[in-house]
Amino acid sequence: MRSRLRFAILGLCSAVLMLSASGCATMGVEAWERDILAKPEMQSSNEALDRSLDDHIYFSKEASSGGRSFGGGGCGCN
Amino acid sequence: MQLTKKSSIRPAVAAMTAALLGAGTVPAADRGKLETSLLLYSEVDRVRALEGIVGFERAIWGDRLLNVRLTYDGLTGASPNGATPAGRFQTFTRPSGNGSYSAKPGAIPLDDTFRDTRFSIDAGLAQPLGRLTQLSVGAHFSSEHDYSSIGLNAGVTRDLFRKNTTLGVSAAYTHDVVSPVGGAPIPMSAHVGHADDEEEPHEHEDDDDEGEGTGPGKGKDVFDVVLSMSQVLDRMTIVRLNYSFSHSSGYLNDPYKLLSVIQGNGATDPGEPVGYLYESRPSVRNKHALFAGLRRYLWGNTVDLSYRFFWDDWGMTSHTAELFYRQQLGGGHFLQPHFRIYNQTSADFYYWYLVDGQTLPQYASADYRLADFNAYTIGLQYGIPFGELGHLTLGGEYYMQLGKRGPPNAIGVLRDFDLFPDMKVFMIRLGFSYDL
Numbered sequence: 001m002r003s004r005l006r007f008a009i010l011g012l013c014s015a016v017l018m019l020s021a022s023g024c025a026t027m028g029v030e031a032w033e034r035d036i037l038a039k040p041e042m043q044s045s046n047e048a049l050d051r052s053l054d055d056h057i058y059f060s061k062e063a064s065s066g067g068r069s070f071g072g073g074g075c076g077c078n
Numbered sequence: 079m080q081l082t083k084k085s086s087i088r089p090a091v092a093a094m095t096a097a098l099l100g101a102g103t104v105p106a107a108d109r110g111k112l113e114t115s116l117l118l119y120s121e122v123d124r125v126r127a128l129e130g131i132v133g134f135e136r137a138i139w140g141d142r143l144l145n146v147r148l149t150y151d152g153l154t155g156a157s158p159n160g161a162t163p164a165g166r167f168q169t170f171t172r173p174s175g176n177g178s179y180s181a182k183p184g185a186i187p188l189d190d191t192f193r194d195t196r197f198s199i200d201a202g203l204a205q206p207l208g209r210l211t212q213l214s215v216g217a218h219f220s221s222e223h224d225y226s227s228i229g230l231n232a233g234v235t236r237d238l239f240r241k242n243t244t245l246g247v248s249a250a251y252t253h254d255v256v257s258p259v260g261g262a263p264i265p266m267s268a269h270v271g272h273a274d275d276e277e278e279p280h281e282h283e284d285d286d287d288e289g290e291g292t293g294p295g296k297g298k299d300v301f302d303v304v305l306s307m308s309q310v311l312d313r314m315t316i317v318r319l320n321y322s323f324s325h326s327s328g329y330l331n332d333p334y335k336l337l338s339v340i341q342g343n344g345a346t347d348p349g350e351p352v353g354y355l356y357e358s359r360p361s362v363r364n365k366h367a368l369f370a371g372l373r374r375y376l377w378g379n380t381v382d383l384s385y386r387f388f389w390d391d392w393g394m395t396s397h398t399a400e401l402f403y404r405q406q407l408g409g410g411h412f413l414q415p416h417f418r419i420y421n422q423t424s425a426d427f428y429y430w431y432l433v434d435g436q437t438l439p440q441y442a443s444a445d446y447r448l449a450d451f452n453a454y455t456i457g458l459q460y461g462i463p464f465g466e467l468g469h470l471t472l473g474g475e476y477y478m479q480l481g482k483r484g485p486p487n488a489i490g491v492l493r494d495f496d497l498f499p500d501m502k503v504f505m506i507r508l509g510f511s512y513d514l
Contacts, residue, residue, distance in 0.1 A: 028242025028310040036314050041380045041404050041412075042373060044318070049113050049133055050471075050509065056129075057119070061479070061501070063422055063447050064396040066322035067367035067386035070231070070250045070302040 110136035110143070110514040115507065122502040125155035125192060136514065143204045145216075151196040156188035160335040160444035161271075162431045163187070163495040164351050170271040173259040173334055178271075186499045189334060196222040202231075210237040218252065227254040231302075246306040255295040258333035262296050265358030266438055269336050296329035314375035324365040331359050337444045338431045340489060345434070348490025352434045357443040359427065365390040380404040393426035394448070410463030416475070418455035424448060430485050430497050446499050451481035459507070468512035477503040 029037070040046050055069060065071035112134055119127040133147040159170065161181075168181045172191050181187035198220030205213045211234065218229040233248030256262070263269070304322045311317060338351045371384035382402040389395045400418045407413060425448040427441035459473030481498030488497070 024243045024309055025239050027312075028239060029313050030240065033313050036375045037310060037316065039375070041406075042316065042375060044371075044373065044382075047402075049115050049131060049511075050507070053115060053117055053129070053131070053507070057477075057505075058420075061447065061477075061503075062396070062420065062453065063390075063392075063394050063425070064365075064367070064386075064388040064398065064420075066302070066304075066324055066365055067320060067369035067388065067398075068371075068384070069322070070248075070304060071322050071324035071365050071367060 110134070111511060112514060113509070113511040115509045118506040120504045121155065122504075123156070124188065124501065125153055125157060127151060127153040141206055145200075145202040145204070147200040149196075149198040149200075149220075151194075151222075153195070154193045156190040157192045157334075158446055158499040159187050159189040160337055160357065160446075161187040161354055162338040162340065162349075162351065162444075162492055162497055164338075164349075165347070165491045166350065168271065168351065170269065170336075170354070175260050184495055186497075194222050194224075196220060196225075198227075210241070211235070214248075224257050224259055225254065226257075227252055229253065229300075233304075235306075242310040244306075244308045246304075248304045248306075250300075250302040252300040252302070254298040254300065254328075256298065256329055256333065257295040261294065262329065262331075262333050263356040265331060266355050266442070269354040269356055271336075271354045298326060298328035298330060301325045316373050318369070318371040318373075320367075320369040322365075322367045322369070324363075326363045326365070327361060330361060330363055331357055332443075332445055335443060335445045337429060337442055339434050340431050340492070342433045342435060343489055349488070349492040350490070355432065355438075355442075357445065358441050359443055360392065360441055363390055363392055378406050388422075392448075394423055396420065396422035410461075410469065412461040414459040414461065414473075416455065416457040416459065418453075420453040420455075422451060424450040430488070431492070433489065446479075446481065449481055449498060451479050451498065453477065453479045457505075464510070464512070467514075468510065471507070471509040473507040473509075475503075475505040475507070477501075477505065 036042060044051075051068060055065070059065045113131070114133070115129075115131045117127070117129040119125070119129065129149065129151045131147060131149045133145070135143060135145045138144045161168065161170070163181070163184050163186055165183050167183060168187055169178050170180070170187065170189070171178050173189075174191075179188075179190050198218065200216065200218045202214055202216030207213055214233045216231045218227065218231070220227045229250055229252035231248060231250035233246060235244055235246035237244050302322065302324045304320055306318065306320045308316060308318045333356070335357045336354045337357060339353045339355060340349050340351050341347050365388070367386055367388045369384065369386045371382065374381045374383075380403070382400075382404075384398075384400045386398040387395070388398070398418065398420045400416075402414055402416050404412050404414045425443065427439065427443055428448045428450075429439070429442050429444055431444065432438065432442060455475055455477045457473060457475035459471055462470045462472075464470050479501040481500065484492060484495070484497035
């Protein structure tokens with residue numbers, strides 16, 4: 001299990017570093033091209049409350065948590 | 079001057095959002111935001127809940143942003159206690175020790191004494207450090223009659239490459255205390271219950287366990303870390319990659335869950351229970367999740383597609399795929415269908431039941447949440463503008479869990495019963511938000 005964990009972390013870090021080093025520097029848009037990205041419906045923060053409600057429901061009914069945000073505790077859910 | 083102030087607050091809002099969601103930096107309201115949400119949750123024949131949230135964001139002390147969120151949950155209804163159905167009436171002592179509840183022949187035993195209220199408060203403060211870096215800190219407290227939780231979190235995000243890339247790291251520590259009604263049972267100890275040909279009269283028909291004496295508290299510590307990256311691909315597309323790790327240690331049992339001990343093949347009544355044991359889980363759990371999300375503007379509408387792979391050291395893995403499609407209807411109105419598909423494998427120590435006479439395992443649980451099952455969500459939300467700065471939303475969702483009927487080699491009478499407590503849930507949501 002530990003080797004699987006290490007593999008996952010190394011894989012993610014490598015992917016992030018490679019993307020950062022190569023692709024990310026040339027991807028994206030200029031500041032004056034952000035008209036669409038600035039729309040409210042393009043912001044994940046726009047639905048943060050709904051998604052946190054979703055996470056709370058699924059946390060209490062399923063074994064998985066995390067990914068989108070912290071996977072922690074805070075509820076003795078039945 | 080106004081422009082300068084606005085631009086300095088935007089990163090603070092983004093940092094707070096990122097810290098709460100473990101996500102990349104995204105701008106939100108300029109000055110602050112008021113959000114409320116009301117959720118009506120109803121499981122068919124089981125738990126019903128009402129949850130209300132009020133959230134408030136406001137710029138304070140210049141470019142710092144304060145965020146406060148209050149949540150109230152009220153829950154009531156019945157929850158599967160983990161025992162298998164039987165060919166006879168089954169009677170279980172309530173967790174408080176006062177009175178009992180029963181399950182009819184062939185029915186999944188449900189503890190009908192479930193009633194609780196929960197209050198929580200979350201607060202956070204975000205602070206930009208220069209033009210590209212944002213720091214945030216937060217705190218959490220929640221309380222219900224047999225459970226309390228207190229936590230701290232902190233995060234930092236950094237914009238790179240003309241703000242097209244955002245890297246983030248956030249961490250949280252939570253200390254929970256479980257104070258089970260009737261005291262925390264000894265794992266794998268016997269629960270007082272029995273099966274009879276006739277139903278036993280209830281001693282306290284209207285009893286519930288809220289407010290009944292809770293036993294000594296049992297602690298649980300949770301450490302969380304989220305690494306995040308968001309990347310603008312083009313004018314219309316942004317992607318997010320997250321890795322989250324969660325380490326829990328301490329009391330991880332559900333003190334109200336049982337396992338049936340049944341008669342084996344060759345006994346007088348194969349499959350019928352001879353007793354019930356309290357569950358036993360490991361005291362440590364390490365959870366990992368990889369999350370990938372893509373948001374794309376498509377002919378004036380928005381597609382939000384995400385996938386999560388989850389695994390832990392209890393032997394569980396899960397896949398979650400989710401899709402939101404926001405269809406703009408003009409005038410600020412929108413319609414948003416939502417689909418979610420979820421699949422999880424069972425924990426290494428999940429047992430449908432234990433067999434009388436066989437060696438007891440060190441860890442065992444029959445909690446359906448640790449079983450192998452699929453879940454599906456379908457929903458629809460309608461958005462209505464409220465003035466120039468606010469909007470109302472009304473939505474409905476249907477959630478369904480479908481598990482296996484039982485093990486392929488089910489014993490005796492259990493072959494005739496569906497051992498997984500399939501669940502159907504209806505949800506209605508009302509939301510209101512207003513940019514301040």
